[in-house]
Amino acid sequence: MAKHTLIAYVEDVPGVLNRVASLFRRRNFNIDSLTVGRTEQAGVSRLTVVVDATEAGARIVEANLYKLVNVLRVDDLTHKASLMRELALVKVKVTPATRSQVLQLVEVFRARVVDVDEQTLVIEVTGTPEKIVKCELVMRPYGIVEIVRTGAVAMARGHELLSSAPPLVPTENVTGDHAHDTSGISMSV
Amino acid sequence: MKLTGAEIIWECLLREGVEVVFGYPGGAILPAYDAMTKYPKIHHVLVRHEQGATHMADGYARASGKVGVAIATSGPGATNMVTGIATAMMDSSPIVCITGQVGSKAIGTDAFQETDVTGVTLPITKHNYLVTKPGEIARAIREAFYIAKSGRPGPVLVDITKDAQQLSAEFDWEGAAPRLPGYRPSYHAPASEYARAAELINAAKRPLILAGQGIIKSGTTDAVLQLARVAGIPISTTLLGIGAIPASSPHNLGMMGMHGEAWVNQAIQQADLLIALGMRFDDRVTGNLKTYALNAKKIHVDIDPTEINKNVPVDVALIGDLGEVLAQIQPQVKPAERAEWWDLIKAQRGDAAVRDIQSLPDNGHLYAAHVINDIWRFTRDRDTIVVTDVGQHQMWEAQYYRHEKPRSLITSGGLGTMGFALPAAIGAKFACPDKDVWVVVGDGGFQMTMPELATAEQEKIKVNVAVINNAFLGMVRQWQEFFYDKRYAATPMTGPDFVKLAEAFRLKGLRCDRRSAVKSTVEKTLAEPGTVVIDFVVEKEDTVFPMVPAGADLDKMIRRPKQDVLAESGNDKDWEMPAAQGAPVAPVAAKPARNGRARPAPKPARAAAPRRAKAGRR
Numbered sequence: 001m002a003k004h005t006l007i008a009y010v011e012d013v014p015g016v017l018n019r020v021a022s023l024f025r026r027r028n029f030n031i032d033s034l035t036v037g038r039t040e041q042a043g044v045s046r047l048t049v050v051v052d053a054t055e056a057g058a059r060i061v062e063a064n065l066y067k068l069v070n071v072l073r074v075d076d077l078t079h080k081a082s083l084m085r086e087l088a089l090v091k092v093k094v095t096p097a098t099r100s101q102v103l104q105l106v107e108v109f110r111a112r113v114v115d116v117d118e119q120t121l122v123i124e125v126t127g128t129p130e131k132i133v134k135c136e137l138v139m140r141p142y143g144i145v146e147i148v149r150t151g152a153v154a155m156a157r158g159h160e161l162l163s164s165a166p167p168l169v170p171t172e173n174v175t176g177d178h179a180h181d182t183s184g185i186s187m188s189v
Numbered sequence: 190m191k192l193t194g195a196e197i198i199w200e201c202l203l204r205e206g207v208e209v210v211f212g213y214p215g216g217a218i219l220p221a222y223d224a225m226t227k228y229p230k231i232h233h234v235l236v237r238h239e240q241g242a243t244h245m246a247d248g249y250a251r252a253s254g255k256v257g258v259a260i261a262t263s264g265p266g267a268t269n270m271v272t273g274i275a276t277a278m279m280d281s282s283p284i285v286c287i288t289g290q291v292g293s294k295a296i297g298t299d300a301f302q303e304t305d306v307t308g309v310t311l312p313i314t315k316h317n318y319l320v321t322k323p324g325e326i327a328r329a330i331r332e333a334f335y336i337a338k339s340g341r342p343g344p345v346l347v348d349i350t351k352d353a354q355q356l357s358a359e360f361d362w363e364g365a366a367p368r369l370p371g372y373r374p375s376y377h378a379p380a381s382e383y384a385r386a387a388e389l390i391n392a393a394k395r396p397l398i399l400a401g402q403g404i405i406k407s408g409t410t411d412a413v414l415q416l417a418r419v420a421g422i423p424i425s426t427t428l429l430g431i432g433a434i435p436a437s438s439p440h441n442l443g444m445m446g447m448h449g450e451a452w453v454n455q456a457i458q459q460a461d462l463l464i465a466l467g468m469r470f471d472d473r474v475t476g477n478l479k480t481y482a483l484n485a486k487k488i489h490v491d492i493d494p495t496e497i498n499k500n501v502p503v504d505v506a507l508i509g510d511l512g513e514v515l516a517q518i519q520p521q522v523k524p525a526e527r528a529e530w531w532d533l534i535k536a537q538r539g540d541a542a543v544r545d546i547q548s549l550p551d552n553g554h555l556y557a558a559h560v561i562n563d564i565w566r567f568t569r570d571r572d573t574i575v576v577t578d579v580g581q582h583q584m585w586e587a588q589y590y591r592h593e594k595p596r597s598l599i600t601s602g603g604l605g606t607m608g609f610a611l612p613a614a615i616g617a618k619f620a621c622p623d624k625d626v627w628v629v630v631g632d633g634g635f636q637m638t639m640p641e642l643a644t645a646e647q648e649k650i651k652v653n654v655a656v657i658n659n660a661f662l663g664m665v666r667q668w669q670e671f672f673y674d675k676r677y678a679a680t681p682m683t684g685p686d687f688v689k690l691a692e693a694f695r696l697k698g699l700r701c702d703r704r705s706a707v708k709s710t711v712e713k714t715l716a717e718p719g720t721v722v723i724d725f726v727v728e729k730e731d732t733v734f735p736m737v738p739a740g741a742d743l744d745k746m747i748r749r750p751k752q753d754v755l756a757e758s759g760n761d762k763d764w765e766m767p768a769a770q771g772a773p774v775a776p777v778a779a780k781p782a783r784n785g786r787a788r789p790a791p792k793p794a795r796a797a798a799p800r801r802a803k804a805g806r807r
Contacts, residue, residue, distance in 0.1 A: 010371070011370070011371060014319070015307065015311075015319070018308070018311065019311060022311050022312055026312045056498055056502070059498070060495065060498065060499060063494040063495045063497070064495050066373060066494065067493070067494070067495050068371070069315075069316040069336060069369060069371055069372045070371055071371045072370055072371040073371075
């Protein structure tokens with residue numbers, strides 16, 4: 001089992017997130033994190049899904065995502081050069097004695113302080129999920145009041161498009177033979 | 190052309206070629222029902238329960254290959270459809286369900302008869318829609334039909350709010366063509382994969398074709414038979430694959446799996462290549478996956494990529510239409526006889542005929558297997574569709590009714606839905622009015638949906654209902670006999686007088702309790718103009734042999750006794766576990782009984798069981 005990062009482009013229609021979430025529950029796939037947001041194209045949303053799966057399991061997840069009618073394209077970034085980022089807001093207890101220590105650690109994590117009062121600091125930290133976890137561990141001794149994480153988003157490095165998948169938004173009606181090469185979803189074994 | 194949403198529904202159904210719909214009216218779907226009166230070309234069948242509507246649409250779809258349509262109102266109307274939708278989903282049956290929904294402004298307020306139907310049916314439909322505007326109805330219905338019948342078929346539900354039915358919109362059929370950028374119904378495997386598949390076939394000494402329902406859906410019976418003939422490859426079918434290959438074909442070994450013949454399962458375990466065509470390695474087919482066909486390489490052809498490597502890892506996956514795949518492989522396959530392989534299979538067939546219940550003389554007892562085989566014998570020169578329910582009778586039908594044509598057997602395989610048979614048969618009769626439609630159903634399953642007899646009577650259609658009445662939930666009883674020390678918890682079952690019941694529905698009822706009377710009963714049934722219910726009073730504690738216990742190795746079957754013990758000693762049993770033979774596999778893993786002990790060996794169980802059974806019933 002290992003972490004796999006999948007990017008799914010989906011039609012921005014009501015219920016689409018429910019369909020994806022329901023698929024993971026229904027097929028007993030283990031979601032690590034799931035994020036969704038708009039993209040550069042109107043009507044298209046982008047999901048980043050991190051799943052705990054074997055290599056074969058990840059292929060099955062991918063095929064099942066493709067099977068959803070509202071899913072336009074799926075890319076697996078796991079074995080590609082990619083960037084992965086997550087943002088967290090961490091509210092930490094501080095005293096006059098510990099405030100400067102915490103601020104030093106904020107520097108180390110290249111995080112920012114976004115709110116201050118006499119008893120707490122809110123730290124905004126961005127980075128890989130591992131970095132977020134590390135930051136949380138380091139802050140824990142001071143007393144974490146609350147923490148919120150966005151979940152991971154990911155993007156491939158470089159200028160090349162990820163896959164030779166069909167265009168995201170169609171211009172024609174789809175009633176005939178809307179054929180796709182299976183190589184795009186790497187199902188051959 | 191400006192039409193109400195309700196009228197748009199019927200315009201769309203008309204243009205999709207729909208001739209009959211199965212439904213039940215109610216508040217939220219009333220506008221659609223009101224508009225229906227303007228569309229007399231579409232025949233509406235009033236069902237007695239919405240589950241029946243979905244099974245009828247399903248039976249219609251399976252018999253005809255066309256899309257079946259079911260209609261219901263919101264809330265309970267729609268939730269009653271759930272079982273039928275799930276049944277169609279598991280067996281890849283193309284149906285479109287149209288449900289009314291409360292007004293769009295009332296959604297989310299727990300209004301009267303409001304249910305989140307798209308939410309409820311999300312995991313059991315291929316896709317579903319909630320339509321809140323009249324202008325969106327046409328596209329939703331067109332897409333629903335397209336999705337239901339293309340690729341791997343399945344059920345699609347369109348939930349339409351009452352205000353969307355009442356309000357008007359411009360009806361533009363052409364402009365409402367499906368726009369589904371993310372939908373991939375068809376795939377084409379790379380050429381190199383076809384070559385690899387052909388190489389595996391040519392190199393195989395003991396290849397075997399596993400024939401599934403995909404052959405029926407894609408209409409590729411002839412192509413599969415040609416592959417089998419040219420390359421000398423035996424074929425075994427799944428339950429839903431029955432009819433895909435004629436029973437009389439010399440290449441057809443018969444059904445595989447839990448209640449397949451022992452020698453067929455043994456052949457699968459010995460094969461060095463399995464060619465899986467439009468089947469999905471269901472657990473009822475594979476038994477223990479850890480020991481399943483370990484000697485075999487596997488080629489898997491399926492239209493659905495998610496089936497590849499789901500249960501059984503395969504060596505070559507060909508995702509695509511079966512006809513296209515076979516056309517690509519066929520020219521690369523070398524002719525072969527594979528006589529040694531056939532000799533081995535024939536040798537292993539061995540004493541199967543001796544154990545066959547059909548070889549027993551008439552001893553005064555009426556066995557379900559005899560009833561079903563006799564129905565086949567006395568109807569074999571007629572064009573017949575048999576629709577079965579779920580349980581022992583279903584397995585006996587699969588074993589003893591010899592299907593020659595695709596779509597001549599309709600049965601709930603994947604979901605195993607009791608109550609499926611009668612409504613599905615009514616749907617099949619609407620699809621094929623010129624064919625005889627027989628229902629083979631247990632007394633348990635029949636009692637689940639028997640009010641649909643009223644539908645058959647109201648519609649004046651003829652289905653022949655053979656109730657295999659053993660006064661037990663027979664298959665569950667059989668599991669209790671084998672695996673729960675004969676503690677027959679909640680399986681003895683009484684029922685109404687089925688003859689009087691039929692008469693109460695203004696239908697013909699017949700009773701048969703002797704084998705010698707089966708022929709005349711079938712003849713009387715066929716002569717009757719309307720629906721007939723036959724109460725076949727069969728042996729109470731008969732058993733489906735052979736059987737792979739759930740989760741056991743495929744070739745470790747409980748075999749049929751060589752002698753008809755049942756006839757000689759009343760309710761007593763003498764079944765035997767097989768000795769290990771054929772492919773080297775681990776000994777059978779005994780399924781522990783509820784009390785934690787391993788299943789006892791048959792002989793001691795037999796001696797002790799009756800007392801325990803009585804104690805268990807107290």
